[in-house]
Amino acid sequence: MAAPTRPTRDPTAREGLERVRGRRPFRRGAVSGVRRPRNVLVLVVSLVVLVLAVALNVGRGEFPIGIPDVLATLFGGGDPSQQFIILELRLPRSLTGLLVGGALAVSGAIMQSVARNPLASPDIIGITWGASAAAVTLIVLGGAGLVGTLAAVGLPLAALVGGLLAATVIYGLAWRKGIQGFRLVLVGIGINAMLVAVVNWLLIVAQVYEAARATVWINGSLNARGWEHVVPVGLALLILVPAALVLSFVMGALQYGDDTARGLGVRVDRARSLLLLVAVVLAGVATASAGPIAFVALVSPQIAQRLVGSSRPPIGASLVIGAALTVTADLIARTAFGGVELPVGVVTAVLGAPYLLYLLVRQGREARA
Amino acid sequence: MTPNAETALAEDTQAPVGPDGSRVRLRAEGVRLGYGERVVVDDLDLDVLQGTVTAVIGPNGCGKSTLLRALGRLLKPSRGHVLLDGRKIDEMPTKQVATVLGLLPQAPTAPEGLTVGDLVARGRHPHQAWYRQWSGDDEEAVAEALAWTGISDLAERPVDELSGGQRQRAWISMALAQGTDLLLLDEPTTFLDLAHQVEVLELVERLHEERGRTVVMVLHDLNLAARYADRLVAMKAGRIVAQGPPVEVITEPLLREVFGLEARVVPDPVAGTPLVVPVGTR
Numbered sequence: 139m140a141a142p143t144r145p146t147r148d149p150t151a152r153e154g155l156e157r158v159r160g161r162r163p164f165r166r167g168a169v170s171g172v173r174r175p176r177n178v179l180v181l182v183v184s185l186v187v188l189v190l191a192v193a194l195n196v197g198r199g200e201f202p203i204g205i206p207d208v209l210a211t212l213f214g215g216g217d218p219s220q221q222f223i224i225l226e227l228r229l230p231r232s233l234t235g236l237l238v239g240g241a242l243a244v245s246g247a248i249m250q251s252v253a254r255n256p257l258a259s260p261d262i263i264g265i266t267w268g269a270s271a272a273a274v275t276l277i278v279l280g281g282a283g284l285v286g287t288l289a290a291v292g293l294p295l296a297a298l299v300g301g302l303l304a305a306t307v308i309y310g311l312a313w314r315k316g317i318q319g320f321r322l323v324l325v326g327i328g329i330n331a332m333l334v335a336v337v338n339w340l341l342i343v344a345q346v347y348e349a350a351r352a353t354v355w356i357n358g359s360l361n362a363r364g365w366e367h368v369v370p371v372g373l374a375l376l377i378l379v380p381a382a383l384v385l386s387f388v389m390g391a392l393q394y395g396d397d398t399a400r401g402l403g404v405r406v407d408r409a410r411s412l413l414l415l416v417a418v419v420l421a422g423v424a425t426a427s428a429g430p431i432a433f434v435a436l437v438s439p440q441i442a443q444r445l446v447g448s449s450r451p452p453i454g455a456s457l458v459i460g461a462a463l464t465v466t467a468d469l470i471a472r473t474a475f476g477g478v479e480l481p482v483g484v485v486t487a488v489l490g491a492p493y494l495l496y497l498l499v500r501q502g503r504e505a506r507a
Numbered sequence: 508m509t510p511n512a513e514t515a516l517a518e519d520t521q522a523p524v525g526p527d528g529s530r531v532r533l534r535a536e537g538v539r540l541g542y543g544e545r546v547v548v549d550d551l552d553l554d555v556l557q558g559t560v561t562a563v564i565g566p567n568g569c570g571k572s573t574l575l576r577a578l579g580r581l582l583k584p585s586r587g588h589v590l591l592d593g594r595k596i597d598e599m600p601t602k603q604v605a606t607v608l609g610l611l612p613q614a615p616t617a618p619e620g621l622t623v624g625d626l627v628a629r630g631r632h633p634h635q636a637w638y639r640q641w642s643g644d645d646e647e648a649v650a651e652a653l654a655w656t657g658i659s660d661l662a663e664r665p666v667d668e669l670s671g672g673q674r675q676r677a678w679i680s681m682a683l684a685q686g687t688d689l690l691l692l693d694e695p696t697t698f699l700d701l702a703h704q705v706e707v708l709e710l711v712e713r714l715h716e717e718r719g720r721t722v723v724m725v726l727h728d729l730n731l732a733a734r735y736a737d738r739l740v741a742m743k744a745g746r747i748v749a750q751g752p753p754v755e756v757i758t759e760p761l762l763r764e765v766f767g768l769e770a771r772v773v774p775d776p777v778a779g780t781p782l783v784v785p786v787g788t789r
Contacts, residue, residue, distance in 0.1 A: 157650040158624045159662035163641045171640045172628075254618070315542075387637035391629065397581055397612035402685070403605025403633040449621040 180445045180455050188462040192236060195469040196228045234363040234427055235468045235482065236461040237371040239434050241424035242266075243460020244375075244382055246435030247442070247451035248417040251389050252410055255319030256497055259436040260301075260421035263326020266430035267333035268304020269297035269422045270356050274337050277352045278344040294370055294426035301422030304329060305414060316396045317410065358431035358483020360468050367427045374423040378416050382453050385413050393450055431483045433490020434460050434467075440493070463489075523593050530557040532689055532721050533578050533608075537587035540573050540745075547573045548745040550587070555689075560715050560722045562736035564729060566766055570745040571725045572613060572693055578723060579610040579691045591689075605633035609687035611678055613694045613725075617666040623677050624662035627652055630684035652684035656710065672703030679710055683718075690714065692724035696731070704728065708735040733757050733780040741765050757781035 162173040193208040203211075203220060210216050211224045246259040260266050276296045280288070309317070312325040337356060341349050354361070388409045391399045396406050421435065438460035439451030445459075446452050467485040523531045533555035540548040548570040555561055555578070563571040576582040577589055580596045589596045596604060609630075617626055630652070631645040653659040656676045661669065666677060675695060682690055692711065696704040712735055714720040726732040732739060733753035740750045743765045749756045758781075762768045767788055775782040 157646050158628065158653060159659070160622055160624050161628060161641065161646070161649075161662070163643075163646060165642070169638050170642045170645075384637045387635070387640065391632050393618040394629065395612070395616055397576075397610075398615050400581055400601065401579060401605065401608075401610040401612070402629065403600075403602035405601055447620070449618040449625070 191465040239464025240461040242435040243438035245420040247439035247456040253319035264330035269301035269425035272296040272300025297426035298422040357481035358429040359481035432487040534590040538584040539586035562732040565742035610691040630681040656680040
């Protein structure tokens with residue numbers, strides 16, 4: 139419907155004045171939205187934290203480099219030896235962590251919004267473990283033959299297919315004339331447990347070498363990540379994050395429940411399927427690159443939501459916070475335990491598990507109330 | 508939105524004409540409605556005329572909410588059709604329907620922590636796109652809807668902190684901001700005390716009188732329905748038993764037939780509409 143032009147009856151209807159409290163507009167041509175200064179602040183601060191975490195992570199190691207030198211090299215300066223160490227050896231690892239963390243967090247933000255339940259994260263309801271089960275199957279069955287291009291293409295592909303398959307099964311089992319968040323979570327936790335069992339079984343029947351390789355992988359590791367790990371996640375984010383930002387408009391309406399959303403003209407099932415597809419592909423690609431790093435997808439959107447003070451997890455802030463969280467966890471995993479380098483997933487699990495407990499206890503209370 | 512814009516919107520359609528010459532906005536044609544195998548409503552016809560407030564009444568489980576869901580294209584009939592301004596509602600783009608027909612589900616839920624301003628602004632969804640989420644038109648419609656329902660001062664308050672009456676006003680405000688001249692309300696007074704029930708229904712009455720809205724609502728309270736609706740549709744077991752002005756529908760034999768209720772019907776001392784005074788169930 140073309141909005142009819144009508145005389146402005148209110149003299150305060152000038153640009154910049156808020157006529158609805160808390161909804162100050164910004165308008166440039168056809169583009170318009172609400173000014174949310176707190177979102178911008180959270181985004182800027184978490185970006186600074188992210189850059190610092192990357193610089194620290196890149197600087198630490200057998201050949202320490204100070205933060206100023208790291209930053210200079212990252213932005214084009216530095217001497218050749220520093221350039222080699224930073225850009226070729228260390229940066230891909232941090233960048234993989236950054237991108238994987240961002241992808242997981244956006245995936246979590248979308249799924250938590252769509253299911254209207256913070257527990258409906260890809261790492262809780264079996265999406266990342268679906269990806270893992272498929273990848274581990276490939277590692278174990280592929281044996282020594284799984285090297286080079288086959289590994290580079292096969293593993294991500296298997297993870298992606300595994301994630302999608304798990305998502306389809308969970309969605310199918312949870313669907314009863316629409317999706318209810320709690321049922322999705324319960325079905326997902328069940329599927330997750332089954333997938334973990336499948337992976338454990340595979341590890342037991344596998345040869346020692348493959349079992350070791352798979353074990354490191356399923357703990358979520360950023361060890362020895364090169365540019366070949368950066369590129370696929372980078373590409374996925376480049377396409378899927380803008381898609382998520384566009385779809386977040388519809389996501390806002392889905393939050394009100396199916397009936398209200400339909401009344402507002404949203405094609406609910408289509409919108410939800412699209413959003414879940416984006417979320418599952420993000421989680422699958424991330425898992426393919428670094429294994430199922432635990433809890434980043436669960437925790438980051440929740441932190442972002444609380445910092446921003448919104449009614450659902452914001453995509454942009456979740457992305458940056460997830461990235462910063464993962465890089466920081468990697469920094470801890472690499473350096474906090476002397477000579478022993480832990481997989482990053484062990485650290486995120488230690489940090490994230492208490493939060494999961496808190497959520498479970500709180501939801502249990504609400505369910506009883 | 509100005510009353511002019513609303514009538515202009517309604518006039519470019521080929522709506523069928525009812526018996527008394529007024530336009531039929533919504534029409535159910537031989538609809539069969541149900542969930543899965545269970546048929547709740549069968550072979551039902553209903554016309555909703557332009558500029559009326561229609562209340563659907565009937566005992567629990569008679570299919571009144573189901574009928575309203577079908578009128579609002581939330582439920583697709585397994586047989587028959589629902590026509591909006593003469594066109595099959597299922598074949599219209601749902602976003603286009605949302606600019607003409609607004610609906611308020613029974614006990615709607617707002618996301619936790621959402622502010623009243625954001626809730627009411629969500630009513631503008633059908634007029635927006637991902638890059639255009641707060642245009643001048645949006646802002647004016649929302650400011651007006653908030654002012655009209657008397658909750659402008661609450662715009663920054665979280666919806667979950669409001670009282671039941673305030674919350675319902677916020678939802679009606681949202682439906683108003685949507686700018687549709689047809690409104691479907693599913694039990695808008697549930698969970699409210701009597702004073703707030705009256706308050707909400709007075710709001711509906713004003714929507715109709717001042718804003719020219721056509722309203723269809725499901726109501727439980729017969730006396731309030733008789734007071735605030737100008738047409739009643741009485742349903743029993745998925746059929747329409749009687750419809751028309753409240754004085755014609757609310758009669759002692761009908762109450763006996765539809766509700767199994769032995770009652771006297773006297774004129775309401777305030778409004779003159781029929782007032783049901785129960786004697787007892789048979």
